Amino acid sequence: MKSTAFSIIIAGLLIGGAILLTGNKTGDTEGSRSNVTVADGKQIVEVTAGNGYSPNLTVAKADMPTVLRMETVNSFSCASALVIPKLGVRKNLPSSGTTDIDIPPQKAGSTLQGLCAMGMYNFSIKFE
Ligand SMILES: [Cu+2]
Known part of the structure; x- marks a missing residue:
């Protein structure tokens, strides 16, 4: 026993x-770095939008042209209505697919935040 x-x-x-x-x-x-890749002097940050955003926090390189690659797979939540206030970006992501958003080089120590249109879900990219 x-x-x-x-x-x-x-x-x-x-x-x-x-x-x-x-x-x-x-x-x-x-903060995740595994979703960040660098190719041809650009870094690509991949974020999945589903029931929220994943990863929630990404650490990316500062002072580098960046592409935010939003991925959706059968996503019908409001996470597909993406807003990035600092960049004035508003995008309706397709329910499945990838959407590239250009981000100009960001200063070290700055953080970009993405939100769903209602502000329920969010994710951040920290630049260092
Ligand atoms: Cu929402």
């Missing part, structure tokens, strides 16, 4: 640890 309880506790700890590790991998607390 005691060893069963012990196994359950160990299993619980393992599952908990796995969840913590997976949580860290998305890097939402520190």
Whole structure:
């Protein structure tokens, strides 16, 4: 009986640890860099719009022409009505597809925020 309880506790700890590790991998607390690629002197930041935006926080390079590539896959939530106030951007994303938005070079330390039209969902891109 005691060893069963012990196994359950160990299993619980393992599952908990796995969840913590997976949580860290998305890097939402520190910001994701894995969705940023550089090609031909431009950086491409990929953000998925579905039930909200993913990743929530992206860390990108400052002082570099940037393309924000919004991806939607069967997205019918209001996340597809995208607003980027700082850039004066308002876009209706297709329910499925990619939409490129040009972002001029941003200063180090600045943050761009994207929102759904109602302000329910948001994401940020931090430039460093
Ligand atoms: Cu909304």
